Amino acid sequence: MEDNLRHMWDVVDNPAKWLVGWKEVNKRRIIGCAPMFVPEEIVHAAGALPVVLWEGSEPITLAHNRIQLFFCGIARGIVDLVLKRELDFLDGIIIPDICLPMRYLPGVMQFNSAFPFQFVAYLPHDSRRPSAKPFLVEELGRLRSKLAEFMGVEISDDSLRRSIQVYNGHRALLRRLYELRRKNPGVLKAGEMMAVVASGMVMPKEGHSRLLAELLPELEARKPAMLEGPRLILSANLCEWPKQDILDLIEDLGGVVVDDEMYVGRRYFTTDADSASPIEGLADAYLNMAIPNPIAMDPTNRWGDYLLKMARDNQAQGVISLTVKYCEPHGLFYPDLAGKLSQAGIPHLMLEIEHEVVSWGQFKTRIQAFLETLRRKK
Amino acid sequence: MAERLVRRLETTKLMKGLSDGLWSDVRHAREQGKKVCWTFGPVPFEPLRAMDIPFQHLESYGARVAARQAHGELKEVAHACGYSRDMCSYARITHGRRILEQRGEIHRMNPDVVYPTPDFVAAIYSCPTQILVADNFARNYNVPAFIFELPFWSEQSEMETVRKYFRRQMDEFILFLEEMTGRPFDYDRMRQLMVNTKKAAELRWECIQLCKAIPSPMTVFDQFISLGPIHGLRGTPQSVDYYEKLLAEVKDRVAKKIGAVPEEKYRLYWDNLAIWFKVGALSEKLASLKANIVISSYSHHPWRYPEMVNPDEPIQSIVDQFVAVWASWTLAHSMDEITKLVEEYSLDGLLMHSSHTCRPHDIGQFDIMDVVGRRTGVPGLMIDADPTDPDFYSDAQVNSRLEAFMETLAARKKRMGS
Numbered sequence: 001m002e003d004n005l006r007h008m009w010d011v012v013d014n015p016a017k018w019l020v021g022w023k024e025v026n027k028r029r030i031i032g033c034a035p036m037f038v039p040e041e042i043v044h045a046a047g048a049l050p051v052v053l054w055e056g057s058e059p060i061t062l063a064h065n066r067i068q069l070f071f072c073g074i075a076r077g078i079v080d081l082v083l084k085r086e087l088d089f090l091d092g093i094i095i096p097d098i099c100l101p102m103r104y105l106p107g108v109m110q111f112n113s114a115f116p117f118q119f120v121a122y123l124p125h126d127s128r129r130p131s132a133k134p135f136l137v138e139e140l141g142r143l144r145s146k147l148a149e150f151m152g153v154e155i156s157d158d159s160l161r162r163s164i165q166v167y168n169g170h171r172a173l174l175r176r177l178y179e180l181r182r183k184n185p186g187v188l189k190a191g192e193m194m195a196v197v198a199s200g201m202v203m204p205k206e207g208h209s210r211l212l213a214e215l216l217p218e219l220e221a222r223k224p225a226m227l228e229g230p231r232l233i234l235s236a237n238l239c240e241w242p243k244q245d246i247l248d249l250i251e252d253l254g255g256v257v258v259d260d261e262m263y264v265g266r267r268y269f270t271t272d273a274d275s276a277s278p279i280e281g282l283a284d285a286y287l288n289m290a291i292p293n294p295i296a297m298d299p300t301n302r303w304g305d306y307l308l309k310m311a312r313d314n315q316a317q318g319v320i321s322l323t324v325k326y327c328e329p330h331g332l333f334y335p336d337l338a339g340k341l342s343q344a345g346i347p348h349l350m351l352e353i354e355h356e357v358v359s360w361g362q363f364k365t366r367i368q369a370f371l372e373t374l375r376r377k378k
Numbered sequence: 379m380a381e382r383l384v385r386r387l388e389t390t391k392l393m394k395g396l397s398d399g400l401w402s403d404v405r406h407a408r409e410q411g412k413k414v415c416w417t418f419g420p421v422p423f424e425p426l427r428a429m430d431i432p433f434q435h436l437e438s439y440g441a442r443v444a445a446r447q448a449h450g451e452l453k454e455v456a457h458a459c460g461y462s463r464d465m466c467s468y469a470r471i472t473h474g475r476r477i478l479e480q481r482g483e484i485h486r487m488n489p490d491v492v493y494p495t496p497d498f499v500a501a502i503y504s505c506p507t508q509i510l511v512a513d514n515f516a517r518n519y520n521v522p523a524f525i526f527e528l529p530f531w532s533e534q535s536e537m538e539t540v541r542k543y544f545r546r547q548m549d550e551f552i553l554f555l556e557e558m559t560g561r562p563f564d565y566d567r568m569r570q571l572m573v574n575t576k577k578a579a580e581l582r583w584e585c586i587q588l589c590k591a592i593p594s595p596m597t598v599f600d601q602f603i604s605l606g607p608i609h610g611l612r613g614t615p616q617s618v619d620y621y622e623k624l625l626a627e628v629k630d631r632v633a634k635k636i637g638a639v640p641e642e643k644y645r646l647y648w649d650n651l652a653i654w655f656k657v658g659a660l661s662e663k664l665a666s667l668k669a670n671i672v673i674s675s676y677s678h679h680p681w682r683y684p685e686m687v688n689p690d691e692p693i694q695s696i697v698d699q700f701v702a703v704w705a706s707w708t709l710a711h712s713m714d715e716i717t718k719l720v721e722e723y724s725l726d727g728l729l730m731h732s733s734h735t736c737r738p739h740d741i742g743q744f745d746i747m748d749v750v751g752r753r754t755g756v757p758g759l760m761i762d763a764d765p766t767d768p769d770f771y772s773d774a775q776v777n778s779r780l781e782a783f784m785e786t787l788a789a790r791k792k793r794m795g796s
Contacts, residue, residue: 065744066744066745067741068732068737068740068743070464070735070740071740071741075741097529099506100505100506100507100737101737101741103738104709104738104742105741106708106709107708107710107741107742108709108741108742110709111709111710111742120529120530122527122530124527125509125525125527129547129550130550131527131543131546131547131550134546135543135546138539139529139539142536142539297509297516297523297525298513299513299517299520299522300517301517325464326464328465328466328506331461331462331464331465332461332466332469332507332510332511332514333510333514335459335460335461336518338460352462
């Protein structure tokens with residue numbers, strides 16, 4: 001188990017280095033998929049390795065000659081990694097048009113990178129409309145054609161079905177891990193869970209699934225730890241890997257993370273695709289996400305309902321919302337999530353996360369105070 | 379008070395009355411038994427007019443509130459309720475108003491900024507943020523929302539896909555309006571509106587083209603003020619009347635070689651939205667430096683293809699215009715357009731408004747300065763500001779940057795021997 005976790009940490013500590021090594025051995029192409037929701041199965045079926053792009057852990061420098069500071073860390077981080085030539089190993093990049101920075105990132109990529117394959121995938125924002133699915137099916141078909149042309153292969157329906165099954169299998173294993181954590185919150189630290197999911201976004205799914213399949217029985221055999229601290233749900237942290245240090249801080253101060261609906265978390269693996277008619281299945285999986293899509297229309301506050309239900313189902317005493325600074329899908333929704341939790345009497349805390357975290361002292365004080373409040377309420 | 383340097387166009391003085399009329403229509407909608415729509419982004423307005431639905435436009439509301447100095451309080455209300463200061467300033471202003479209204483405290487506000495709540499909302503993804511704001515309003519007012527998806531296109535095949543998708547969405551919008559009003563869509567009225575849209579677009583385009591004259595008869599601030607008729611008043615006879623008057627005045631200036639800025643020495647491009655609360659002050663500042671901003675992406679683009687408008691095919695005309703203008707606005711396209719503007723409008727420099735909270739056109743500005751600069755030789759200057767939030771504006775910084783930039787342009791002109 002330790003070896004498997006160590007392997008995952010190696011990937012997470014330096015994903016670019018790991019991928020360069022992987023490419024040298026496997027001699028296969030790698031396509032970067034900017035977060036969120038790019039249907040990686042299509043890339044997998046083409047024979048390339050799809051990797052969900054990350055923010056980078058170094059201070060952002062060169063990117064600020066190309067993109068202003070008041071954009072989210074993931075947009076600036078990806079530009080910075082490109083300009084520092086740390087993503088040169090990528091053979092291509094797919095960017096989903098889901099929000100403002102992602103809509104305009106392709107332009108910067110076009111003028112500042114030389115990826116042989118660049119594709120923008122427009123993902124609709126209102127799944128209720130009759131026009132949404134036919135468009136998305138056509139859009140995913142376009143990705144399939146362009147990728148097939150680039151890779152010099154045919155992407156058959158059968159190959160797509162196989163890829164969907166691989167991904168569904170991977171998702172099932174991650175769901176099993178998360179169910180295990182719900183029953184036994186101490187089974188892995190929140191930072192370790194993040195490393196498991198994030199490494200799964202970088203590694204080939206087959207290999208990661210093998211590591212998970214070995215890891216799970218050992219974790220399932222562990223006796224539940226008696227953690228007495230306030231039970232917590234972590235929300236959102238859209239697109240980006242949650243900061244390890246913040247996750248550690250929450251737990252070091254006594255918080256017990258029991259579940260999450262973060263992107264590098266449940267959102268990545270909760271919804272399976274139906275492989276019968278594969279492109280349609282992928283379109284349906286996007287349009288009907290099990291966890292309400294934060295970039296799509298949600299006029300009845302299904303996100304709030306979901307978060308509330310998650311808190312209640314887990315007997316959580318509080319919710320910590322991790323808001324990526326400048327993230328508009330979360331920032332413009334957050335007051336309504338907070339309102340829903342407040343009405344239900346569930347305490348919540350919002351932490352604004354920046355790429356370079358400079359306010360550790362504040363975070364510590366605020367989290368401490370929040371947890372004290374929860375302990376007193378108990 | 380110091381005498382103004384800029385020669386203001388008489389026609390632009392009509393905008394206040396026209397704008398007040400538009401807002402009055404919204405204010406009195408309910409007593410006239412009409413539905414009210416709030417719009418976010420350059421939604422197709424003609425179908426709303428065709429169905430006699432007054433609409434409140436988010437961006438215009440933000441500008442109106444800012445002009446009446448009421449934005450500060452509204453923003454603070456929004457901040458106190460959890461909306462980050464870094465979010466879209468138009469959204470924060472309108473959220474603040476919604477929150478006060480829902481608390482029953484709206485009577486404290488300047489009556490000029492109080493308008494009916496929406497019966498439904500409509501938005502377009504030309505700015506992704508607007509979709510989120512529309513969603514938020516639908517959620518908080520418990521009203522239906524319609525959004526237009528707007529993929530970008532780069533190649534012809536992609537354009538056809540986008541055109542087909544947008545047409546399908548326009549048809550859905552028509553059905554939506556029929557559902558909202560309980561009436562069949564009035565295609566006859568729609569065709570009449572598009573006659574006016576075509577005429578207004580033609581007249582406005584002619585005015586814009588005349589700014590190629592040296593000296594330019596207009597400043598970009600005149601162009602910004604004159605956007606009202608092609609946005610909120612589009613389709614109305616008043617919009618045609620306005621642009622007829624504007625064109626007559628502009629032609630007269632060109633014939634007499636009267637520039638908007640006396641002693642126009644430097645001709646500039648403005649990228650991005652206006653800084654609405656500094657329109658007058660910046661035009662005077664630039665005039666004092668003998669500079670005139672003669673064109674902007676923001677004033678150049680809207681309805682710039684009037685030849686595509688066929689009033690007998692009103693819905694398809696809107697589709698074609700949106701696909702040609704809004705869906706083509708990629709960075710590569712922008713660069714090509716701005717490169718052409720440098721030559722066509724005899725530009726000496728580029729002013730890039732890097733807007734803190736209104737961000738659709740921010741990403742790529744560095745590359746535009748670099749690439750267009752290399753292609754044309756003209757230098758660029760970035761100005762940090764915001765369309766409606768003075769928290770992100772500093773007179774000292776902006777003025778000193780402009781002064782330094784003019785020195786650069788002066789040196790360049792001297793080197794080029796002009």
